Structure formats: C-alpha cells, structure tokens
Amino acid sequence: MKFLFSPVALLLPVILNGQVLLRYDQSVPVTNNGALSMAWAGGLNTPQVSDIDLDGDGDKDIFLFDRAGNKVVTLLNQGIAGENSYTFTNDYATTYPFRELTEWVLLRDYNGDGKEDIFGQTLGGMAVWKNTSVGNTLSFVQVDTLVRSNYVPTDANMYITQVDIPGIEDIDSDGDLDVLTFSIFGNYLEYHKNMSMELYGTADSLEFEVRNRCWGYFSENLNNNTVTLNNPCQFNLPNPELPILIGNATEAAIAKRYQPEEGITRSAAHVGSTLLPIDLDGDNDKDLLIGDVAARTLLALTNGGTLDSAYMVSQDSLFPIYDETCVMNVFPAPFYEDVDNDGRRDLIVAPNYPSLSENKESLWFYKNTNTDASPIFNYQQADLFQEHMLDFGEGAYPVPFDFDGDGLMDLIVANYGYYDESAVYPCKMAALRNIGTPTSPAFDLVNEDYMNLSTSGIGNAMYPAFGDIDGDGDKDLYIGDLNGKLHYFRNDPLGPVAQFSLIQPNVPNDLVVPIDVGQFASPQFFDVDADGLLDMLIGERNGNINYYNNAGSAGTPTWHLENDSIGNIDVAEWWNVTGYSVPFMYLNGSGERELIVGSESGWIHWFDGIDGNLEGTWNLLDSTWQDIREGNRTAVTMHDYDDDGYMDAVIGNYRGGISFWRNDFAARLEDHSTFTSADVFSLMPNPAAEKTSILLNIPVAKNMHVDVLNGTGQVVFSARIQDKQFMLDTHAFGQGVFMVQVTAGAQHWVQRLVVLH
16 A cells, blocks of 8 residues: 545545555654653663674674563664664564564573573463574574473472563573573462483473472562571472482372471462572672562672572671662662673563553663673663653554644554653653655654653543644644544644644533543544534554544534444454554545554554445454554554655654654565565466466455466456456366466466366
8 A cells, every 4th residue: 555645635634555564664863952862762661671792793782572462672783882772773673483472581501502592471381582693683482382391299380470471591500501490379479490401411301390399599579679698498309409309209198298287388479579699799609689570779798608508697788789779669679780891791670560660761781891690780871772762651542643734644642641750751752853855764863751741640641632723724733632522623733844732621512421432542533424524533451443433624614423432443462451542544545434443452453344335344354454563552543754655654663762664565566676576466266277366465445456477477366456366267267277466456476377187
C-alpha cells in the first residue's frame, strides 16, 4: 500500500496508493540539543542487559531485553576503547527466538564456544537456546524447553518464578554454569550445581543437581531487602554442596531427608528478587547482589566462605555505599557487563517492574574503575543509551500535525506519563518540528511539554486527534484521556502557527452526556460514512473501536454513537481481556477505506471491507501487519514524509519510544533486480494437476490481474485479481508448461507453471 494526499485534505487526510513495503529507517536525523544517534530505537523502560557478538566482528555488542513489552533491542559496538559507543540496529528484530522471549532473559556461554547462548523464562522455569551462529549469520536452536534439576529423589523442573531473574554463573569455578534461584518454598536461595564437568569433562551439558537449599546460609526479609545472616534452613540437604550419595537407602528414607522436621514449617512463598553472583572483593568466590520487589536499593552480601561452602558474613543494603547508592522506585535489577570497551565489566542497574518506576532514565551506569576480578563502581549516569534516543517515558503515541504552519509535516508525540519521585507521573505531549525538506525529513525536539498540557488537569494517557471541527479551515484538537473522556481545544492560529485554547472539557454526545469510552480513549477524525463530515473513531482499553457519527455540520459537530464495536473489531488477544486499540483509517489507491489498529500485544491489525458495511463485520487482512512488532501497546500513524507518493509510518510503543519506517515500495518497483517474482507471488502446488493457487506476497493493487500464456505466447486465461489468494483451474489448460504473469500497472512478474494430467 502506498499513500497520496486527498485533495479534500481537511476531510479525507490520507489516501494510500495500495502498496506498503515498510523498512526501518534510522537515517532520518533527529536533534535535541545535539544529534540523537539512536533516535528511532524505540525507547527503554525495564531493560535487562547482556552482551553478545551479534555481527561476528569479534567484539561484544549489547543485547537488551525490555520486560515492558517483551522486546529485544540490539546495539552494535563501534569498538572505541574506553567509550560506550554503540549504534542501534533493527536487523535482528525477527531473529529466532527473540520474539518468543518473555519476562526475563540472560545471555551466557554455557558450552564454552565463545558464543553467548540464551537462557529465558518459560512456563514453570527456564528454557535454553544454543547459539549456532556461523560468521556474521546469527542463529539459535532450542536445546531445552524446560531445564530440570535433580532434587533427589525427584527429578523436576528447576522452578524460577516469572517475576525473578536468577543468577546464572560458574559458582564453583569448575568451568560450567550453575544456577542460583530463590526457592518456591520460601526466602532461602537454592544452589543448582551443573554436573557437566563432573559427568562428561566438558561444559556443554545442562545437567543440574540441588547442592544447597540455603546457599550462603541467609534468609531474605519478606518486607525489605535486608537479610538474616547465619540462618541455615531446617530443610537442607544432608551434605550441602557435597556429592549426594544415595547408596542403598530406600526411597522413603531418602525423601524423609528433605522434609521439615516435625513442628518446623517452611517460610512463606517467595515474592520476587533479582540475583547477580559477582566477586566483589577479589577473593575468587561469589558474593551476591540482590534486588527485591519490596525494596528501592540493591543489597550486597559478602561471601566469607569458600567455593564449596558459601557463607555470607556481611551486608550492604545501600550498595554501593562507598559511592552513590542506587535508589530506584521499585525492584532494581543489577547486571555486570563491559559497556565502555575498557576490558572491565561495569555495573548496570535497571528497574525490573514494568510500571511505577523510572522510565526515561531507567538504565543506571556505574563504571568499574578497578579490575574485573575486584571491581569498584563509580556512578556515571541514569540514562545509559537512552540519552541518544527519543524516549518519552511510559508510552508513546505519535500523530502528524504541522504545528508551525510551514508546510512540512511535524510530529506530536503524547505519552502515558513520566516517572517522578512524587508518583504523579506527569503526562506530556512532545513537539518535533520537521526542519528538513519536502523530500528529506529531519526533526528537532523543540518542546517536551507542548501547550503545557502536563498542568492542564487532563491527567495520564493523553491522545491527540487533529481536525477542522469549527469549519474555519484550520485543524483543531481533541484529546482523549485515561478515563475515556475527550477535551476540545480550538485552534486560533497566530499567523501560520497553531495556538490552542480549551473550549470544552468532557465533550458531550448528541444526548448532552459526556462521551465516555471506558479507559484510554484514542480518537481519530475521519469521514467514515463518506457524507463529507468528519466522524470519530475512538480506540480504548478493551480493544474495540467506537464509532461516533457526526450528525451535525462541518462547523458544529454533533456526536452520535453509532456503534461501540464497529466492524466487530477486537484486538485483545485470547490470553488477555484488554487490547488498547489505537485506530488509523485511510483511503487506499482505489478510494476504499481501510483501517490499521495498534494493540496491546504490539501486533498491528489491518482491515478492509469497510465501505457499505458499517454495520457488518470488517475483513481482517492481517493480524501481523508488515511483520512489525515494536513492543506492547503500539500506536501507528502514517504520512508521506519523503514526498514519493507512498506513505511512511511512525510507530510508538509502551517503552516510550518511536520508530520510523520508510515505505520502499516505489524504490522496489523501479528495481527489478531486487523485486523478484518470488517477492510478488507463489504458485501452490507446482506442478499442478487440477488446480493451483496464486498466493500474493504483497497487498492487492488496483487493477492487478493475472494472465496465463502457453508455450507459443498465446494468452489462454486472463482475470482480475481481487484477493491475495486466487484459484486457477489448470485442468482447462491441458498438459504442458505455461507462464503465469501477474501485472500491476506497468510492472509484471512471471513464473513457470507445469501442468500434469
């Protein structure tokens, strides 16, 4: 689909040419008191940090897994010694299994081949994917769907709650990776020893055995991040951290060893913690950093024991107390990676809770100023990598609007809110002025609180919609809010520059009752019923689309609720009752209405079958439009920013960032060497006997048709293509080799079809 502006721009603002082939494009310049090198990376809220060589160039790149949306963000190392110099890349967005990862992810090299493997959350515990990359081709294969451990006498899944982040390190320095995790039974730490070296003499296996049910001999306080030292659990193994010899003992006798003694009960169920085993004092055993869901600071525990018998002897609940204490609103998570290319791993801390915590400044960087074996951490900044991004806190909702009236389309980006210590979470709309040219956009973030709306009283989750409501030729503003209401701001321009004033809070419907769609109102103005008047589509938290017909006039609208679930659209996935729908309607190249809807899952839905069917069910063309998923709660808007006649896209997400997607269809049409027949369509089956299907790999274009030619070039069949799947009756052609030609405008693509009877 590609897009052109309608001549009636105020009423029908978007016309698509009918073709979209979106390509992520980070080359569009953005400035904010200097150039933003990773402007379109999509923001960060709750990133988990690992390193990995993504591109096979020998240095370690950064792998960020953001829990707020289960989204992988990859940064390529620029290799500048002593600097955290990276560039964002979207090249690995669809790499398996990145889109399957949820809740927590750590990259660790378990088999010693120098390539980081993936450890990630799965239902009931942990799954593992082996890094099978060759050269600069990144690839993984799953080697364990649910890691098990020998709890003796029962072999069971190694339970790790989806809230936690476990410690995956070589605890006993024998060359293979072990696991520390809080037990489901209480506030003690379990040590799962990897038996790979003992059993096979190599590190390439994942065979675990519980060696201590209260590793370090401490218990965690259930109300804060302090611990009780020298507190062995009363349900430990008989010989903790030593080989478990079963001998001829009966199963009943063995089982009795691991039950609490009479009158002793286990601790309360574990709530949530993040673990980082790390040698803080250079004595070669593992100390521990703990983040707790009920605490704002990190807890450091010093190990006074040995490799074979960990024993915590002191605690620092304000770590690093010798420098600037890391204080986050809730649930900090520590990571240990070299992010400045000096050969020494640094401390990185991020919130592990996807709301109620830091968002715009949520990646704290402590530089290691000593050695890797005995680190000393010095605080550097709270916005590592984020300083180079467009990051609008929690949530990002982009909408095109030329606010300075210079003829270049600008961007307004609203959000849910920014974290601050008062817990008010002020919501703002940012203004990005287009300072480029009609064919080459460039943006400058000129105002982070456009119209000072953070003090308007509207509250969180503002969503703007621009349209000429009073019929005076300029675009006015409606703002949807968290409570499902709308607020009307009239535009009285000062010269060409928009100037808004609040005219009517809580916009009413035709019954003089405030419009209320529930929660998270996301409006769009569009002439839905083709009567020449702007109507309203309003998305909401539940995932449906509300349709308010303008029953008034161009200068005095009256909003009548025609349907609270138009098209029977519901973008809520089966596992969730909420959908957070964000609509964007347009006209395609044939003048037909189509609709794109952002959703809570992050996938973008595409509908047609709208015209003449406002009371019916609309046709879902694609629930994973363009195969783009930028994280949770996506919001899509489109505009032809490079004036090539094809609409580009800007996509926001709940991590607080936006991404720019250039529509490359025009370029590909001009280059036959890259736009192959296989790109356009497939024939299945081929060879065929009775029938074959033409399966389009691109959207249906206006006047697209198919011709079948025999061996002498004679056309034996011709028809217009109206759907992405088209059935051919090959029985009527006779046996032989035929050429199937698909034509769209001046372009055509051909494939050979073999017919056998």
